[in-house]
Amino acid sequence: MKLNELYQTIILEHYKEPHNVGELLNADIESRGYNESCGDDVRLFVKLDDEKKIDEIRFKGKGCAISQSSTSMMTDAIKGKTIDEALLFVDSFKSMLKGEKQFSDEGDYEELSSLKGVLEFPVRVKCATLSWNTVRNGLLQFKSKENETTKVATTIHDEE
Amino acid sequence: MFNTEKIISDFPILQRKVNGGKRLVYLDSAATSQKPLSVIKAMDDYYRLYNANVHRGVYSLGYEATEAYELSRKKVAKFINAQTENIIFTRNASEAINLVASSWGRANFRSGDEILLTPMEHHSNLIPWQLIAQQTGAKLKFIPLIEPGILDIEQLPQLISEKTKFVSVVHSSNTLGTINPIEKIISHAHAYGAKILIDASQSVPHFSVDVQKLDCDFLVFSGHKMCAPTGIGCLFGKTELLDAMPPYMGGGEMISEVQLEFSSYREIPWKFEAGTPNISAAIGLGVAVDYLSSLGMYNIRQHEIELTNYALSVLQEVDEIEMYGPTENRGGVISFNIGDAHAHDVSTILDEDGICVRAGHNCTQPLVRWLGVPAVARASFYVYNTKEDVDALAASLKKVQEVFSFAAAK
Numbered sequence A: 001m002k003l004n005e006l007y008q009t010i011i012l013e014h015y016k017e018p019h020n021v022g023e024l025l026n027a028d029i030e031s032r033g034y035n036e037s038c039g040d041d042v043r044l045f046v047k048l049d050d051e052k053k054i055d056e057i058r059f060k061g062k063g064c065a066i067s068q069s070s071t072s073m074m075t076d077a078i079k080g081k082t083i084d085e086a087l088l089f090v091d092s093f094k095s096m097l098k099g100e101k102q103f104s105d106e107g108d109y110e111e112l113s114s115l116k117g118v119l120e121f122p123v124r125v126k127c128a129t130l131s132w133n134t135v136r137n138g139l140l141q142f143k144s145k146e147n148e149t150t151k152v153a154t155t156i157h158d159e160e
Numbered sequence B: 001m002f003n004t005e006k007i008i009s010d011f012p013i014l015q016r017k018v019n020g021g022k023r024l025v026y027l028d029s030a031a032t033s034q035k036p037l038s039v040i041k042a043m044d045d046y047y048r049l050y051n052a053n054v055h056r057g058v059y060s061l062g063y064e065a066t067e068a069y070e071l072s073r074k075k076v077a078k079f080i081n082a083q084t085e086n087i088i089f090t091r092n093a094s095e096a097i098n099l100v101a102s103s104w105g106r107a108n109f110r111s112g113d114e115i116l117l118t119p120m121e122h123h124s125n126l127i128p129w130q131l132i133a134q135q136t137g138a139k140l141k142f143i144p145l146i147e148p149g150i151l152d153i154e155q156l157p158q159l160i161s162e163k164t165k166f167v168s169v170v171h172s173s174n175t176l177g178t179i180n181p182i183e184k185i186i187s188h189a190h191a192y193g194a195k196i197l198i199d200a201s202q203s204v205p206h207f208s209v210d211v212q213k214l215d216c217d218f219l220v221f222s223g224h225k226m227c228a229p230t231g232i233g234c235l236f237g238k239t240e241l242l243d244a245m246p247p248y249m250g251g252g253e254m255i256s257e258v259q260l261e262f263s264s265y266r267e268i269p270w271k272f273e274a275g276t277p278n279i280s281a282a283i284g285l286g287v288a289v290d291y292l293s294s295l296g297m298y299n300i301r302q303h304e305i306e307l308t309n310y311a312l313s314v315l316q317e318v319d320e321i322e323m324y325g326p327t328e329n330r331g332g333v334i335s336f337n338i339g340d341a342h343a344h345d346v347s348t349i350l351d352e353d354g355i356c357v358r359a360g361h362n363c364t365q366p367l368v369r370w371l372g373v374p375a376v377a378r379a380s381f382y383v384y385n386t387k388e389d390v391d392a393l394a395a396s397l398k399k400v401q402e403v404f405s406f407a408a409a410k
């Protein structure tokens, strides 16, 4: 059944006990995403290490099982990546969520592949992409400031 | 008696199946209602048989179109016990509120004036007042909410004063179902010379509303929530107020004499109807009013009371459900949450069974914030809904628990 594929156990586990929840007071990047149609709201905090790798990432916000689990898994997956690696990864996974690219279940994608079920629910895709767009926006803003370690705070209103 | 079987057969869409052969259980009429065949046919007839612009052509087609358009205005006026010239056609309730806020507001608000609203307003009855307040220096005030989602009208004497120039209040809440004591609010407002607008978007479709008895200054509603098509709404306004207000938009149809540097305007209601209106939708609205009148607004209200009480009692039995809003004196709207499940997930799971409910903030963000939840799911009822629909909802909600039982068990 379609529903069982959407609400897989891993997704419900992440929904019930999301990873990397909280705020980072000394974050290098702060980014907020808002989905007007359902009221989902996510705030992401990223701390970089000396090599500009993602050292810590946390999130705050309330949302549906799809958006919460997607955010939780995203934070697990991009930790340790450089900004450019993270951006490539984000774009790659977004393509999968939009059905433009085959889902992978290897490596970083192992848990994330549980989100494959949203492909059957077009109106729910944006629940899954919200935090990915939000982190992407934050990382790009940071890059455009030429890697100065200043705090960037951005907000997107998710359209996708 | 209310013959729902017959009524259901009047609505072509209710005959269709969704999601692999499931019966369509449409529980989102507070967002927009379905349309009976008579309304669809009236619009079709206009385009097939007498499509022409209104108030322009001298030829008979143009005359027929104008007659049909103006007949709808008469029907709508009678429906809410107004005079015909006091009914202005707009696109929807939102446009009607914007018209009043802009036109009346710009002419009358001065810095320090107060506009009294409530925290349960639809965004449509909040943002237009925020905009005009920013432009004029007027201040917004709010009648506070108390449990279980009703207005604390004991506070009215402290909230309304000579400074209060305008009050705008929803008649029946699209999220809580609360029917507000607008008669009291209207008389308080008038005691201080304030003007008052009633957002009747969720009342005019569901029970009889009499603008003369209410003595409100303005009243607005949308056609699409009362069996009419989208793209047509109404503003009722008192003559002396409408006459004194400057036009909201300029263009054809609203003018009398036009010079290069200045113009004079037509009398109401046309002064506020610039440009070619949504003719077919207006005609559809007239037929929708006929349809509702044939069922009887009293009967519709009784049907919805019965259905709502039934739903409140059946849904009460669903584990972990939390329902919002008062238990009495409410419209056919029930907002709820189930345990930890987000309303969005609830809506997806119900949709698999062919059940349509709204999920989110229902365009009432401040109200949902007041409820202290991220979102709500909402079931709303209309003339074609039945106890079977409520039973289908209750049964499907059990599936929500099955899906989320893992989460609950942990």
Ligand SMILES: Cc1ncc(COP(=O)(O)O)c(C=O)c1O
Binding pocket: B030, B031, B092, B093, B094, B095, B122, B124, B125, B170, B172, B173, B174, B199, B201, B202, B222, B363
């Ligand atoms: C109470 C209330 N006011 C205003 C509106 C706005 O109606 P519309 O979007 O048709 O302008 C709605 C509809 O959602 C409503 O329920």
